[in-house]
Amino acid sequence: MGSEKRCFNIEENGFHILVDNGLIGLEFEKAENGFGLSNVVNVLTGYSFMLPSEEKATLWQAEFRDAGGREHIIDNGVDCKRSYRAEETPDGNLVLQLEWSGIGLGDEKEAVDVQVSLTLKKDISLSYWRIKLSTRSEKACLWQVTFPSLSNIGATRDDPSHDLLIVPDGWGRIYRDPRTMSVYNATYPGGWNFAMQFLAFCHDRSGLYLASHDPRAYYKRFAFNPDTYTGTTANHLPQSSFQVVNFPENMGTLQPGYETPYDLVVGVFEGDWYDASQIYREWVLKNASWCRQGKLSERNDVPDWFRKIVIWCLPEADFAEKDPDEVVSMMIKFKERFDVPVALHWYNWHKIPFDTDYPEYFPVKGGFKEGVKRLQEAGVRVMPYINGRLFDFNCKSWRLESAEKYCTKESAPRLKPQTLQNYVEFYGSRQKFAVMCPYTGYWQDKIAQIVKRLVDEYGVDGVYIDQIAAAAANLCFDPNHGHPLGGGNYWLSGYEEMLRKTRERAREKRPDVILTSECNAECFMTYLDAFLTWHTFQGELVPLFPAVYGGWTITFGTFFSRDDLENPSSFAAKLGQMFVFGAQLGWFGLYEILDERHRTETEYLRKLAKYRGLGLKFLLHGRLMRPLEPEVPIPTISLRWFFFGRTVDVTLPLIMSSVWKAEDGTLGLILTNISTMPQLAVYRVCPEEYGLPAGKGYLVSRITEKGTVKMGEYESAEIPVKKLLPGRSVLMLQVETQ
Numbered sequence: 001m002g003s004e005k006r007c008f009n010i011e012e013n014g015f016h017i018l019v020d021n022g023l024i025g026l027e028f029e030k031a032e033n034g035f036g037l038s039n040v041v042n043v044l045t046g047y048s049f050m051l052p053s054e055e056k057a058t059l060w061q062a063e064f065r066d067a068g069g070r071e072h073i074i075d076n077g078v079d080c081k082r083s084y085r086a087e088e089t090p091d092g093n094l095v096l097q098l099e100w101s102g103i104g105l106g107d108e109k110e111a112v113d114v115q116v117s118l119t120l121k122k123d124i125s126l127s128y129w130r131i132k133l134s135t136r137s138e139k140a141c142l143w144q145v146t147f148p149s150l151s152n153i154g155a156t157r158d159d160p161s162h163d164l165l166i167v168p169d170g171w172g173r174i175y176r177d178p179r180t181m182s183v184y185n186a187t188y189p190g191g192w193n194f195a196m197q198f199l200a201f202c203h204d205r206s207g208l209y210l211a212s213h214d215p216r217a218y219y220k221r222f223a224f225n226p227d228t229y230t231g232t233t234a235n236h237l238p239q240s241s242f243q244v245v246n247f248p249e250n251m252g253t254l255q256p257g258y259e260t261p262y263d264l265v266v267g268v269f270e271g272d273w274y275d276a277s278q279i280y281r282e283w284v285l286k287n288a289s290w291c292r293q294g295k296l297s298e299r300n301d302v303p304d305w306f307r308k309i310v311i312w313c314l315p316e317a318d319f320a321e322k323d324p325d326e327v328v329s330m331m332i333k334f335k336e337r338f339d340v341p342v343a344l345h346w347y348n349w350h351k352i353p354f355d356t357d358y359p360e361y362f363p364v365k366g367g368f369k370e371g372v373k374r375l376q377e378a379g380v381r382v383m384p385y386i387n388g389r390l391f392d393f394n395c396k397s398w399r400l401e402s403a404e405k406y407c408t409k410e411s412a413p414r415l416k417p418q419t420l421q422n423y424v425e426f427y428g429s430r431q432k433f434a435v436m437c438p439y440t441g442y443w444q445d446k447i448a449q450i451v452k453r454l455v456d457e458y459g460v461d462g463v464y465i466d467q468i469a470a471a472a473a474n475l476c477f478d479p480n481h482g483h484p485l486g487g488g489n490y491w492l493s494g495y496e497e498m499l500r501k502t503r504e505r506a507r508e509k510r511p512d513v514i515l516t517s518e519c520n521a522e523c524f525m526t527y528l529d530a531f532l533t534w535h536t537f538q539g540e541l542v543p544l545f546p547a548v549y550g551g552w553t554i555t556f557g558t559f560f561s562r563d564d565l566e567n568p569s570s571f572a573a574k575l576g577q578m579f580v581f582g583a584q585l586g587w588f589g590l591y592e593i594l595d596e597r598h599r600t601e602t603e604y605l606r607k608l609a610k611y612r613g614l615g616l617k618f619l620l621h622g623r624l625m626r627p628l629e630p631e632v633p634i635p636t637i638s639l640r641w642f643f644f645g646r647t648v649d650v651t652l653p654l655i656m657s658s659v660w661k662a663e664d665g666t667l668g669l670i671l672t673n674i675s676t677m678p679q680l681a682v683y684r685v686c687p688e689e690y691g692l693p694a695g696k697g698y699l700v701s702r703i704t705e706k707g708t709v710k711m712g713e714y715e716s717a718e719i720p721v722k723k724l725l726p727g728r729s730v731l732m733l734q735v736e737t738q
C-alpha cells in the first residue's frame, strides 16, 4: 500500500539499454551495436540467462528472395539508421520500440524498415514481443523472419549439469543437461513433437519461458540448439540458442510488409516444469480459439459413453492383418474378462493393404459389418482407422477425380516461382503419397463422406482419422486453393472445417459418434474428441500436456509391443504412467494377456481400468495439480522399450502418482505401485497449497472398488500419508474440506 517504488525501470548505460518491471529484466545492446538481446534476468531468483559474447547479440533475422532465387539476409546488426524509445502507455504498460530504418536490400537502397516492440506489464514476469517489417523492395519478397533469436543461453553460474530443457513433446519431456541432447526442431502445428507453443529452460529453479501466444495457430517453427561443448576450457561461454521462425502470408509475392499476428513471449519464473505449464495454461484456456467450447464438463458434444471408455484394443500387435471374425471373437473374450467399458481401434478393416491406395477404403473385408454389430451387442465400441491426410498417387481416383488439384504444393524459396512441386511422402508400405490440402472443399468432403459411410452403412461408433494432429503442417503455395500462399493459419482453419463437416454429417444418423486423431496437437481439440498419445514414451516424461489441458480434452493409449508383455515390468510401467497422467488405457492387440500365465498383468490392468472408472472426476474432468514430493525416496526401475526396430531406455519410479482437483473442490491423490513387491509411499500433503481453504478440517477417504471408506479427519495444515502399497496396487485418496 502506498508504495513509492516505480514499477518499471528504464536505464541506458555505457553499453546497454536495460528495462525491467521488478520481475523480469531485459538488456539490449545499444543502437550502435544493433539492439541485440544480451541478457534476460530472472529478478525473482537473481539469475541471468545469458552472458556477453564476442559476437554482436542477436534479436531478429529476415530472409528475402528475388526472382532468381538469390537470398538477401538482413538482421538486427545490419547497417542502417537505428533508434529506440520507451514509454508508459495509458493502460499502464511499458513499451520499448526498437527501430531499424532505411535498410538496403541488394542494389535497392532504403528498401526495408523494421520495428520491434516489447511490452512489459505490471506484476507479470513475461515480456510480449512483436516484429513489423515494412518493405519497398520491387525485386525481393520476404520469405521468413526469425524472431526472437536468443543466443548464448546457458549456465551463467554454477554447473551446466543443473540446466534442463522442458519441451512439449507428447506428454512433455525433460532433457537434463541439454549438452547431451541434439538440436530440437519442431513445426507448429505438428503434434508429433510440439503439442503446445512453449518450452522452458531451467537452471535449478530459475526458469526461462519461451513461447508464442498465438490463439489462431499460425504456421511457425521452433528451434532450440543446445551448446554441446563438454570440454574444460574455463572461458567457454554458453551458446545454446532459441529461435522462432515466422512465415508471412503470401510468400513468393511482393508484399508491403509483415507483422507477427501474435505475441512471442519471453518470460521468467521460479520453479519447474509444472510452473511453466501453468503460465501457458493461464493464457491458452482464456484466449485460444480451440478453447472456446469450454472444458469437458461444459461441453455436450463429447458423448458420455466415450468419456467412460477405459481400455483401447487393436486387432493385433504391430498393426498386422487379422481376419475380422478372429478379431471379433478375441475382442469379445477380452470384454468378458475385463467387464469395463472397452473399445476397439480397428486397423485393416479394408481390403486394400495398409498405407496403400488411400483414400479408396471401400469395399470392406468380409465379416466387418457383421463384426461391428456383434461387438456392439457384446458392449464393445468400434472405431475404425482411416488416414485424413494422404492420397496414393497410384490409386484410381487420383486421376479420375484430378485430385492433384487439391494436394499441397511446395515452392522453392524465390519470388514468383514458375513451377510448384507436390509434397511427396512414403511410410512402411513405400507407396508414394500426396499430402492433401485441408483447406480445399474437395478433401474436406472426401473425408466427411468416408466417415459418413462408415457410420451410416457399417454402424461404427466413431472414426480415427490418422495424421491430422500428428504431422507437421505444410506450407502450401497452390493459388487455386483460396488460402494465403505459404504462411498463414489455414492448416488449422481447413482441418477445423473438415472435422466440423465430418462430425455434423456423421451425427445426422448417430448423434453420439466420435472423431479422434494421432498425437496431441492442442489446436485441433474443438472437433476431435480425443488424441492418441501412442508416440510418447521415451526419455524423462512429465505430464506437461495434462497440466495444461486436464479437464479440457481426452487422451488415450500408448505404444505397446509384444516384448512389453514378455517383460511384465514394461507392460505395468506403461499402464501405470498412462493411468496417473489421466489417459484412457491400453492401445494394444495383445490377446495372449488372457492366458493364465499373464494372470498378474491381467489383474493389474483390470484394477487400473476399474480405478479409472471410479476416479473420472479427477482423471478425466479434474485439473492436474503439482505432483507430490516423496519424503522417502522411491526406488526406480530401468527398462528397455522397443519401437519399430529402435530401442528406448527409460528409468521410472516404482510408485507413480499424480494429484488432481475435481470440480467439486475435492483433491484426488492417485498412486500406483507398478512393481510386484510392496513399496513404501510417504508424503505430506498440504491442502492449502492445492487451493483448498486454510484453517479448516479435512476429511480423507479412500476410494476403493467396494466403496468409499473414511480414513481420517485432520485439523492440521498438513496431512501425513504413509502407506505400504502392495505390489501392482492402486491407492486413490480423496481430500475434502469439512
Ligand SMILES: [Zn+2]
Pocket: 407, 408, 409, 437, 438, 439, 476, 477, 478, 481, 483
Ligand atoms: Zn493448399
